[in-house]
Amino acid sequence: MATAEPHHLFHAPIADHSFSSDKSVLAVARENNVELYQKTGSKFSLTDELKGHEKTVTSVDIAPNSGRIVTCSQDRNAYVWEQTPTGWKPTLVLLRINRAATFVRWSPSEQKFAVGSGARVIAVCYFEEENDWWISKHLKKPIRSTITTLAWHPNSVLLAAGSTDSHARVFSSFIKGVDTRPEPSAWGERLPFNTICGEFLNDSAGWIHGVCFSPSGNALAFTGHDSSVTIVYPSAPEQPPRAMLNISTRLLPFNSLIWNGENEIIAAGHDCEPYRLRGDENGWQLEGTIENKAGAGAGSVREESALNMFRQMDLKGQTQADTQLKTVHQNTINTIRVYEDTAGSVHKISTSGVDGRVVIWTI
Numbered sequence: 001m002a003t004a005e006p007h008h009l010f011h012a013p014i015a016d017h018s019f020s021s022d023k024s025v026l027a028v029a030r031e032n033n034v035e036l037y038q039k040t041g042s043k044f045s046l047t048d049e050l051k052g053h054e055k056t057v058t059s060v061d062i063a064p065n066s067g068r069i070v071t072c073s074q075d076r077n078a079y080v081w082e083q084t085p086t087g088w089k090p091t092l093v094l095l096r097i098n099r100a101a102t103f104v105r106w107s108p109s110e111q112k113f114a115v116g117s118g119a120r121v122i123a124v125c126y127f128e129e130e131n132d133w134w135i136s137k138h139l140k141k142p143i144r145s146t147i148t149t150l151a152w153h154p155n156s157v158l159l160a161a162g163s164t165d166s167h168a169r170v171f172s173s174f175i176k177g178v179d180t181r182p183e184p185s186a187w188g189e190r191l192p193f194n195t196i197c198g199e200f201l202n203d204s205a206g207w208i209h210g211v212c213f214s215p216s217g218n219a220l221a222f223t224g225h226d227s228s229v230t231i232v233y234p235s236a237p238e239q240p241p242r243a244m245l246n247i248s249t250r251l252l253p254f255n256s257l258i259w260n261g262e263n264e265i266i267a268a269g270h271d272c273e274p275y276r277l278r279g280d281e282n283g284w285q286l287e288g289t290i291e292n293k294a295g296a297g298a299g300s301v302r303e304e305s306a307l308n309m310f311r312q313m314d315l316k317g318q319t320q321a322d323t324q325l326k327t328v329h330q331n332t333i334n335t336i337r338v339y340e341d342t343a344g345s346v347h348k349i350s351t352s353g354v355d356g357r358v359v360i361w362t363i
Helices: 298-316
Strands: 003-008 017-019 025-030 033-040 043-050 057-062 069-073 078-084 087-094 101-106 112-117 122-128 133-139 147-152 158-163 167-172 196-201 208-213 220-224 228-233 243-248 254-259 264-269 275-280 283-289 333-342 345-353 357-362
Touching: 017 057, 017 333, 017 345, 025 057, 033 057, 043 087, 069 101, 101 147, 112 147, 112 158, 122 158, 158 208, 158 220, 167 208, 167 220, 196 220, 196 228, 208 264, 220 254, 220 264, 228 264, 243 275, 243 283, 254 333, 254 345, 264 333, 264 345
Parallel strands: 057 101, 087 133, 147 208, 208 254
Antiparallel strands: 003 357, 017 025, 025 033, 033 043, 057 069, 069 078, 078 087, 101 112, 112 122, 122 133, 147 158, 158 167, 167 196, 208 220, 220 228, 228 243, 254 264, 264 275, 275 283, 333 345, 345 357
16 A cells, blocks of 8 residues: 555646656646646645757656756757756767657666667667767667666666567666676676567566566566566576566556666556566565555456446446546556665655646555
């Protein structure tokens, strides 16, 4: 059971959202712009707009330490925004892609960020001091379709990507002179740029919507369009994983997921509410929604109530005019993020979606 603090910002879809580390700034991707909100009392008020993209902004991320904002858009561009005394100043990133940019995230080290695209490449971007600009190196092979989601390993070198070719992959994005050599792990030891450290296929060949490393980086979870969540525990470099568990649900597909410690995942998507999954290498299961008292059988309870609703309509010969959902979000949830945590254990999460709401949940 979680308590929700909903904030209805506007009547338009939110593609992505990000909070600054001190929670004073909320960045929201709305159509072609990114809107910046500040909390005054119990409400968020619009304080600034980042304008520069010509098409829909698909993703936004605020770096926790530097406060720099990175945005990417369907116009094939990405900008890094820095706050100056006169306002937010954008720097164009040389992405070198010929299709829409779909997703962007800063690495934990904040030395670089990764941009997914419809051009079948991931642009790993870093700052080149000599020329004073952000340039990119491309992760290409063996990607065969649009990148839908990205997630960084805690070591800032390994990068997980989900795509519409039903694969979740783990790449090395090691850039000489930018990264420090990572410690050997189950994902690999020698990690030159574009090394494939893992390639996993979704059970039913559904698109991958969300991907995330566990806090230790020793497990990877991804969610597919077949309403399943898959958890992978790697064993050793170039060896099959120790365990690969697929949890199929009777819910609608999840779009985004986060880990809460090593044994819990919170996922949200087209069912308009966050769900909790728990388990370990021996097995995982869906615990139910975090919103109300419904237990593990939340899915079947929902089907029963929907059937009952249609039966009532049939008996009375009328349609129900009430379009209000019983959930806090009134439409699909696009993004779920950690709002507050200590050492990988999450206390609060934030979600945003198609209903123009940002909701902060206390778990």
